[in-house]
Amino acid sequence: MDGSARVSLYLELKDRIKAGMGRARQYVNDNVSAMKEQFNSLKTSQTQAFSAMESQIPGLSNALKMLVNPYALLTAGVLALGGAYYNAANSALNWEAKMAEINVTAQETPAGLKKISDELKEIAGRNVAPFEQVGDGFNRILSAGLTVKQSMEALEPTLRAAKAGFTDVETAATAGVSVMNASGESIKTVWDVVYATVNKGNANFKNVANYLPKIVANATAAGFSLQETAGAWAYLTDTLQPEQATTTLMNMFKQLASPTVTKNFKDIGIQVYDTQGKMKPLVQIIDLVKHRLDGLSDRKKNSILGGLGLDNESHEALTILLKDTGKLNDIIKFTTNSAGQLDDSYKNATQSTDSWHIILNKIGIAFETIGETALPIINSVGDALLNCGKVVNKTFEIIKDLAMGIGIAAAALAVLYPSVLVYTGALVLNGIATAGLTIATYALTAAQWLLNVALDANPIGLVIMAIGALVAGFIYAYDHCEKFRAGIMGIIEVAKILMDLVVGFGKTLLGAFTLNPALVKEGLNQGAAALTSIMSGGITKAFNKGYSDSIAANVSAPAAAGTKDAFTGKKTTTKPVKKDNKLEADSENKITGGSKQVHNITVNFNKEIVGSINAANTPGLKGMNAQDIEKWVSDLIERTIRNLETSYS
Numbered sequence: 001m002d003g004s005a006r007v008s009l010y011l012e013l014k015d016r017i018k019a020g021m022g023r024a025r026q027y028v029n030d031n032v033s034a035m036k037e038q039f040n041s042l043k044t045s046q047t048q049a050f051s052a053m054e055s056q057i058p059g060l061s062n063a064l065k066m067l068v069n070p071y072a073l074l075t076a077g078v079l080a081l082g083g084a085y086y087n088a089a090n091s092a093l094n095w096e097a098k099m100a101e102i103n104v105t106a107q108e109t110p111a112g113l114k115k116i117s118d119e120l121k122e123i124a125g126r127n128v129a130p131f132e133q134v135g136d137g138f139n140r141i142l143s144a145g146l147t148v149k150q151s152m153e154a155l156e157p158t159l160r161a162a163k164a165g166f167t168d169v170e171t172a173a174t175a176g177v178s179v180m181n182a183s184g185e186s187i188k189t190v191w192d193v194v195y196a197t198v199n200k201g202n203a204n205f206k207n208v209a210n211y212l213p214k215i216v217a218n219a220t221a222a223g224f225s226l227q228e229t230a231g232a233w234a235y236l237t238d239t240l241q242p243e244q245a246t247t248t249l250m251n252m253f254k255q256l257a258s259p260t261v262t263k264n265f266k267d268i269g270i271q272v273y274d275t276q277g278k279m280k281p282l283v284q285i286i287d288l289v290k291h292r293l294d295g296l297s298d299r300k301k302n303s304i305l306g307g308l309g310l311d312n313e314s315h316e317a318l319t320i321l322l323k324d325t326g327k328l329n330d331i332i333k334f335t336t337n338s339a340g341q342l343d344d345s346y347k348n349a350t351q352s353t354d355s356w357h358i359i360l361n362k363i364g365i366a367f368e369t370i371g372e373t374a375l376p377i378i379n380s381v382g383d384a385l386l387n388c389g390k391v392v393n394k395t396f397e398i399i400k401d402l403a404m405g406i407g408i409a410a411a412a413l414a415v416l417y418p419s420v421l422v423y424t425g426a427l428v429l430n431g432i433a434t435a436g437l438t439i440a441t442y443a444l445t446a447a448q449w450l451l452n453v454a455l456d457a458n459p460i461g462l463v464i465m466a467i468g469a470l471v472a473g474f475i476y477a478y479d480h481c482e483k484f485r486a487g488i489m490g491i492i493e494v495a496k497i498l499m500d501l502v503v504g505f506g507k508t509l510l511g512a513f514t515l516n517p518a519l520v521k522e523g524l525n526q527g528a529a530a531l532t533s534i535m536s537g538g539i540t541k542a543f544n545k546g547y548s549d550s551i552a553a554n555v556s557a558p559a560a561a562g563t564k565d566a567f568t569g570k571k572t573t574t575k576p577v578k579k580d581n582k583l584e585a586d587s588e589n590k591i592t593g594g595s596k597q598v599h600n601i602t603v604n605f606n607k608e609i610v611g612s613i614n615a616a617n618t619p620g621l622k623g624m625n626a627q628d629i630e631k632w633v634s635d636l637i638e639r640t641i642r643n644l645e646t647s648y649s
Contacts (some may be wrong), residue, residue: 058168078502084367085374091364092371094379098135105142119152121365127161128357129169131364137162137169145179154180154187164345165198165205175209182216183226188342193230195345196338200331201234205244212244218250222257225514229253231332232282232321239320248317255314256285268292283329286321293322302534313332373534377494377543380487488548493546500530 095117105115115136124134135157142151154176162172179190197208212230219229229249236245255261256272256279266270270288274280293301305315321328507523510516 020405032387060469078505081502081505085370086370088367089372089374089378091368091377095135095368096375098139102135102142104364105139106147108149114150114245118150118154121368123152123156123159125365126358127159127361128163128354130357131361131368132158133162133169137173140170140173142175144181146177157187157191161194161205161342162345163197164342164349165209166349167209171206171209174211178213179216179226179598182213182220184220185226189339190226192338192340193226193335193343195341196335197230197234198345199341200231200334202237203234207237207242211242214246215250215253218253222253224253224282225336227336227338228282228332231335232328234335235328235331236317236320248313251311251373252314252317255310258309260310268307283325283332286318286325286328289318290322290325322527370534376540377487378488380490380543380547382485444570482551482554486547486554490547490549492546493542497530497533497542501534503529504528532641 062210081460099113099117103114104115106116108116120134120138121131124131127134129137134155138151138155141154141158142148146154158173158176159169161176165172175194176187176190179185179194183190187191187594194208196204199202201208203211212233214224215229215233220226232250233245236249240248250293262272270285270292272280272285288511289557293304296304305318308315308318328421504523504525504527508520508527509523511521511523512517
């Protein structure tokens with residue numbers, strides 16, 4: 001192939017490759033365009049779907065926006081943590097109240113009560129019964145006269161009995177301890193007999209728990225055992241309603257213990273007591289009566305039974321028991337050999353959600369444990385507020401005494417110097433008219449403002465008033481109550497601990513949104529460290545440190561002159577005053593020292609009013625002119641103001 005042919009071949013190959021590449025590019029472009037159209041169509045349909053959801057679900061738009069806003073998520077996380085801690089503290093307060101109720105009966109020391117609390121939590125953590133009901137059940141058992149140890153031993157079988165009977169713990173506990181006290185049997189035996197009765201009788205657990213305790217007391221007094229009593233009741237429920245079976249059997253046991261009825265049985269050849277004077281078993285007595293009646297006519301049978309002296313209900317119970325002594329004997333054997341019936345019933349009552357109930361109990365116990373860290377803070381703040389309340393009460397007592405003193409002084413002045421009282425009233429009216437008497441003006445202004453708020457019934461005004469009162473009360477308590485101020489310092493120390501948890505949570509969220517693994521790890525480590533500190537009592541320690549340091553600072557070193565309060569930012573000042581004609585640098589001026597304020601009272605005298613007083617006809621003012629009266633009244637009010645300032649300080 002010569003050179004020209006080779007060039008032609010290259011050019012032809014180039015054209016073919018170019019054409020092939022063009023077709024391939026066109027194919028790719030066409031498919032990419034189709035994919036874009038599909039994506040755009042999907043995006044449009046999804047947008048329309050979300051728009052429809054937003055129109056149907058209020059608040060969905062804001063919720064979706066929060067998902068892409070890390071600061072909003074951080075705020076939501078902080079609020080969630082705060083809400084969780086509040087719920088934990090509330091759970092701890094409820095549990096503390098329940099333990100206090102228990103201790104009214106238990107009479108334990110704080111350490112002993114703590115041990116009871118720990119044991120109750122441990123039992124609740126492995127049972128299905130709600131955590132909140134465990135304390136109620138224990139208290140019910142303890143209140144029945146059992147010791148703390150006996151009550152704790154009876155609690156878990158009672159929890160299992162409540163689960164197997166699908167009833168609340170308190171109902172089960174009431175029935176269990178009633179039967180136990182009446183029969184003298186252990187709680188485990190009681191529950192085995194109860195569930196054997198449920199098995200054989202025509203009654204549910206609630207019926208047995210309600211009616212069996214009512215029969216056992218009479219049966220035990222007559223000499224019959226719990227097992228045969230429960231068996232006889234179960235037998236009767238096949239014929240009678242549970243309530244009717246209870247009444248008839250209870251009366252029959254009472255009648256069998258009667259000396260008259262016992263003699264009547266003896267007259268027909270039946271001894272209800274053995275040679276040792278002990279009541280024979282119920283089945284044996286029924287068999288003896290049955291054999292005595294065998295082969296007799298109905299008339300003769302009724303005559304013999306009627307001669308026993310039984311009342312109608314007892315006669316009915318005996319007649320039903322005689323119908324099938326074999327069945328009665330089988331049922332009583334079953335209730336007598338009832339060991340394990342509670343466990344069998346508990347297993348048969350198992351549900352798929354039982355594991356979740358146990359998990360919820362464990363979570364509830366963990367929440368309560370976390371909430372216990374808030375109890376010392378709540379207690380300390382409460383003590384501080386109580387002490388502040390005493391300060392406020394003392395202040396009101398001083399104001400009351402001062403008002404009473406002013407009232408007495410005014411009354412005396414009115415009696416001794418009526419003209420002076422008239423003149424002083426004129427001055428007050430003049431002060432109000434000219435806005436010269438500042439106190440009166442302020443009082444009227446405040447009264448008018450409060451009246452406007454009340455008349456308008458404006459909730460915003462009421463809120464502002466409430467907030468203002470709270471702020472004023474808070475500042476007053478902080479300035480005047482040492483323990484309240486110490487409690488605030490303790491809360492600030494706790495806030496520092498909690499900030500580590502919040503900041504760690506925020507870093508984790510921010511790292512997740514910014515795809516920063518290092519920041520996520522740092523946040524998790526910081527949050528885990530803070531949570532570990534909290535679980536190990538860090539909150540309590542922090543609060544106690546802030547509280548103790550504040551108390552110690554107030555006791556050891558009063559605020560120096562010109563220093564600023566750490567919370568309010570106000571300066572505390574000291575000013576030397578004279579005492580016995582000597583300056584004392586460390587004492588405070590009675591009017592301006594510490595955080596007190598100077599109070600100015602301005603009085604304007606109108607000469608026209610003064611000139612209108614007739615000194616000649618007024619006792620005590622004869623010989624005085626208007627200028628003398630003005631000076632005399634002015635001196636009087638100045639002395640009064642000085643006395644008020646001295647009392648105020």
